[in-house]
Amino acid sequence: MSDDKTIIKKLPEHIDRLSEEALSLIDNIVRETGLPIYQDPKTGAPMWLDVRELRLRYVIPVKNIEEFFKGLRNGVVRTTKCKECGTIYFPPQPDCPKCRVRNMEWIDIDGEGELLTWTVINVKPLSFSHLKDYIVGIVRMPQGFNILAWINVDSHEKLAPGMKMRLKVGRRDPEGYITYWFEPI
Amino acid sequence: MKRVAIVGTGIARYGYRTDATLAEIAYEAIKEALDEARIGPEDIDSFVVGNVGSWSSEPLPAVLIGEYAGLVPKNGIRVEAACATGLAATRTAYNMIASGEASIVLVIGVEKMNESTTPQVVELIGRAGNYFWEFQNFGMTFPGYYAMYATSYMKRFGVREEDLCEVAVKNHYYGSMNPKAHFQNRITVEQCMSSRYVAWPLKLYDSSPITDGAAALILASEDIAMKITDSPIWIRGWGYANGTSNLSKRSDYIGLEATRVAAEMLYKKIGVDPKNPAKYFDVANLHDAFTIAELMALSDMGFVKKGEEHIVVREKQTYIGGLIPVNLDGGLKAKGHPIGATGVGMLVELTRQLQQRVERGRQAPIKRGWALAHNVGGTGHYVFTAALSVDKP
Ligand SMILES: [Zn+2]
Numbered sequence: 001m002s003d004d005k006t007i008i009k010k011l012p013e014h015i016d017r018l019s020e021e022a023l024s025l026i027d028n029i030v031r032e033t034g035l036p037i038y039q040d041p042k043t044g045a046p047m048w049l050d051v052r053e054l055r056l057r058y059v060i061p062v063k064n065i066e067e068f069f070k071g072l073r074n075g076v077v078r079t080t081k082c083k084e085c086g087t088i089y090f091p092p093q094p095d096c097p098k099c100r101v102r103n104m105e106w107i108d109i110d111g112e113g114e115l116l117t118w119t120v121i122n123v124k125p126l127s128f129s130h131l132k133d134y135i136v137g138i139v140r141m142p143q144g145f146n147i148l149a150w151i152n153v154d155s156h157e158k159l160a161p162g163m164k165m166r167l168k169v170g171r172r173d174p175e176g177y178i179t180y181w182f183e184p185i
Numbered sequence: 186m187k188r189v190a191i192v193g194t195g196i197a198r199y200g201y202r203t204d205a206t207l208a209e210i211a212y213e214a215i216k217e218a219l220d221e222a223r224i225g226p227e228d229i230d231s232f233v234v235g236n237v238g239s240w241s242s243e244p245l246p247a248v249l250i251g252e253y254a255g256l257v258p259k260n261g262i263r264v265e266a267a268c269a270t271g272l273a274a275t276r277t278a279y280n281m282i283a284s285g286e287a288s289i290v291l292v293i294g295v296e297k298m299n300e301s302t303t304p305q306v307v308e309l310i311g312r313a314g315n316y317f318w319e320f321q322n323f324g325m326t327f328p329g330y331y332a333m334y335a336t337s338y339m340k341r342f343g344v345r346e347e348d349l350c351e352v353a354v355k356n357h358y359y360g361s362m363n364p365k366a367h368f369q370n371r372i373t374v375e376q377c378m379s380s381r382y383v384a385w386p387l388k389l390y391d392s393s394p395i396t397d398g399a400a401a402l403i404l405a406s407e408d409i410a411m412k413i414t415d416s417p418i419w420i421r422g423w424g425y426a427n428g429t430s431n432l433s434k435r436s437d438y439i440g441l442e443a444t445r446v447a448a449e450m451l452y453k454k455i456g457v458d459p460k461n462p463a464k465y466f467d468v469a470n471l472h473d474a475f476t477i478a479e480l481m482a483l484s485d486m487g488f489v490k491k492g493e494e495h496i497v498v499r500e501k502q503t504y505i506g507g508l509i510p511v512n513l514d515g516g517l518k519a520k521g522h523p524i525g526a527t528g529v530g531m532l533v534e535l536t537r538q539l540q541q542r543v544e545r546g547r548q549a550p551i552k553r554g555w556a557l558a559h560n561v562g563g564t565g566h567y568v569f570t571a572a573l574s575v576d577k578p
Contacts, residue, residue, distance in 0.1 A: 018304075045203035050242060060317060091318045091431065117438045119332035120385035121324060125308035128324035136323050138333060138433050146433035148319055156385055161340050179322045 006176030014130045064094035067106045072178045075169045079145075080104040090145045109147075112185060113139035115163040116146065120156050130174075139165045139182055150181040158184070186283045188578055190410035190417035193222030193403030194533040199367045199521035201299055202397035207236075207243050208253035211295040214401035214526075215254050218291070222403045222413050226255040229403075230287035234263045235274030235294040236525040239309050240301040250293060267313055268474060269562030270294065271400070271528020272569035276423050278404050288406045294529030295399040306395050313563050315430040328384035328392055328475065330432055330564035335386050335477040337438030341492070344480075346386055348495035350377035352476035353390050353518055355503060360515025362547040367396045367521030391476040396521030400530035407577075418536045421555070421578055424451030424570035432564060439492075441565035444485035448559075451570040452487070462487045462557070463509045466572075468538045468549040470531040472561040473516040479503075482559055483511070486570075505549055513538065513547045528560035528569065539575050551575070 026049050030036050036049040062069060068091075071078035081088045082096035083103045090109070095102050118137035121128070128134075137151040137159070147167070153159060165182040172179050195217030197210045205213070211234075219225060232254075234247040243249050247263040250256075266273035271294040278290040298306055311326040319325045338344060354374055360366040377390035410417040426446035429435060436442060452459045471486065473479035480494040488509050489497045502508040514520045514534040517527060535556035537543050554575030561568050 040203045042201060043203045047203060090433070091315075117333045117337035119329045119336060119387075120382065121326055121329050122381070122385060123307060123326065123328065123383040124304075125311045125320075125324055125326060126302075126304035127308055129304060131324070134324065136325060136329060136333075138438070148323060148325075148431070148433040150323055161337070 010174075011127060011130065015126060018129070065092045068092050071106070071108070072169055072180065077109045077147075077167055077169060077180050078106045079109055081107045088143055088145055090141075090147060107143075109141060109143065109167060111142040113141045113147070113165040113167065113182065115151075115159060115161060115165050115182075116140050117161070118151060118156065118159055135159070137165075137182060139167075152181050152183045187285055188407040189279050189282045189404055189420045190407065191402050191420065191532065191536045191573070192405045192410050192413040192417050193218040193224070193401075194536050195219070195221065195401040196365050196530055196533045197399040198365050199396050199398035199523060199526075199530070201367075202297070203299065205397070207241055207246060207295060207297045208249050210297065210397060210399045211246075211250045211293050211401075212254055214295070214399040215250075215291065215293060218401040218403050224289070224403070224413065226259070228289055229256060229259055229291045230289050231278070231281055232256055232259060232261040232291040232293060233274045233278045234261060235265070235270040235292070235529060236263055236296060237265055237267065237270055238296075238525075240306050241297040242300055246295065250295070256291075265525070266567040266569070267562030268472070268522065268524050269528060269560040269567040269569045270525040271530065272532070272558060272560040272571055273528070273562070273567065274525075275402060275404070275529060275532060275571070276425070276569060278402075279420055279423070282404055282406050288409045290404045292402040292404060292529055293399065294401070294523075294526035296523035296525045297397045298395045298523060299397050303395060314432060314566070318431055326384055327564070328387050331475040331477055332384035332387045333432060334438045334481065334564070335475070338477060338481065339386060341439055342495070344495045346388070347374055347378060348499065349387075349391050349476040349480065350374045351495070351498045352473065352479045353377050355498070355501075356473060356479075356512050356516040356518040356520075359513045359547045360519025362544050363515050363520060364544070366515040366519055367394055367398075368515070368519045387475055387477065393474050393517040393522035396523040398521055398523030398526045398530065400526045400533045402529055402532055402536075416540055418539050419574050419576070419578055421572040421574050422451055422454035424448060424454070424568075426450070426568050428565040428568070430566065435565070440481045440485045441561065441568065443565045443568035444482060444559065444561065444570075447568040447570045448486045451572060455572050457572075459487045465553060466509060466555050466557045467551050467553055468510045468513060468535065469557040469559070470514070470516070470535060471511050471559045473512055473518050474522055474561065476518065478561065479511065479516065479518075482561075486557070486559055505547070510549045513543070513549055528558070531558045531560060532571065532573065535573050539573060
């Protein structure tokens with residue numbers, strides 16, 4: 001993967017490479033037999049390969065939590081606090097369902113968190129298949145809410161419940177966009 | 186509210202079904218259920234299709250199956266509640282009859298997961314938490330979500346990976362006697378322990394497989410049920426609850442709050458002492474998408490104290506003859522977990538258990554005539570519970 005590209009361009013290229021060989025085989029079958037039907041390698045059953053690939057890439061509104069992303073650009077994780085009742089919401093959201101009003105202030109998330117639980121993603125989703133195994137944890141923040149994020153540590157064996165964690169913000173390699181993660185203190 | 190009975194059951198073989206389409210595999214189950222009840226499509230008032238889809242090609246499964254099964258122009262709808270789709274669909278059908286609107290309703294749970302590749306299925310099911318805040322940046326997977334519970338639970342109670350494997354060993358043992366199960370092989374703790382990690386600390390053998398399958402039930406109102414069969418199985422009641430979308434918003438990682446709420450609701454409705462449910466039920470199907478899920482369900486459903494689940498399992502108290510026989514069809518682990526079919530398949534199994542007609546060796550002794558189903562959607566995102574009985578409510 002060349003480093004001048006971000007994940008937006010890298011990922012489709014990576015996924016296309018994974019299926020290139022199989023698709024070439026089916027292409028040959030269509031040319032030779034006239035139909036996209038191949039034998040399932042496990043059962044030998046005839047299978048029709050979907051000719052119309054469905055590619056989905058959603059567009060997701062972030063207008064009401066734009067401050068969160070401005071915060072990331074400035075190296076901080078921010079979230080919403082209801083001005084009426086003081087409830088802090090993470091992930092941030094513009095509405096307080098307790099007060100049924102939209103009257104939030106933005107607060108910076110800081111301080112040391114405590115690790116609650118974690119896992120290692122060994123078998124990865126297709127859109128994460130370009131990455132090595134990664135560790136995901138849930139951390140309790142001193143302001144009284146939890147955050148789920150990657151934990152930047154070289155082995156899960158170094159982790160223990162209650163371990164102190166600090167939130168970090170930056171461009172994540174090799175994907176090239178800004179996000180947040182935890183590091184043990 | 187009218188009483189509702191199960192008067193017909195059908196189940197397709199679970200597994201890697203490259204020989205059947207979504208409609209064809211659904212029809213295997215539908216045909217068996219109609220044959221059991223000795224009725225035809227013309228007798229059905231409405232049908233409910235439980236299907237999650239997205240890995241399979243047909244976007245409107247209810248109309249597809251309606252056409253294939255000769256049910257046009259009967260009213261059919263699709264119901265979705267993640268892995269709890271099966272019980273959710275059955276409850277929808279139950280309410281159609283209980284309200285007096287319909288007399289006979291067909292429930293179909295069906296899933297064709299193997300129309301997509303494994304990495305794609307891992308992708309789609311991993312998105313089934315909170316997509317934007319858990320998947321987009323952090324690539325969570327279905328085993329990963331349950332693994333978070335496993336880590337916390339194991340550290341808290343000193344439970345070992347071998348203890349989780351005991352659940353898989355039991356479910357494969359019973360699955361080996363179920364000709365409709367995806368896996369019909371017995372396994373050992375050693376085999377389970379040597380399987381690779383899918384989401385540490387969960388291994389391949391802690392996990393339910395990617396399965397194609399279908400199951401069907403025919404529900405009928407009391408007057409019709411008594412005409413169709415002399416051994417109806419009655420739906421006694423339901424419990425249901427939801428959990429948060431974000432796993433980070435859960436109160437703890439040693440059990441599912443939604444299960445505890447759904448259990449309490451059900452037990453209250455049917456007069457079961459929540460401190461001792463084992464006294465009431467001859468057999469239970471508890472949602473074991475992963476081994477840790479069955480362990481947590483044992484305590485969340487009130488059968489054992491939190492933290493003692495692995496001891497009870499080690500003592501074989503969840504086998505026939507123990508405190509409460511659990512997942513005698515092989516469970517999701519060995520029978521398979523065709524998402525939308527799973528809950529319907531549980532009720533097919535429990536109906537046949539109560540009618541004492543499953544394979545020898547995995548038939549529970551039926552004394553009180555009550556059975557319990559517990560179906561979790563996602564990772565505690567949805568929970569449905571249901572009780573069945575031989576005796577009329
Ligand atoms: Zn408020």
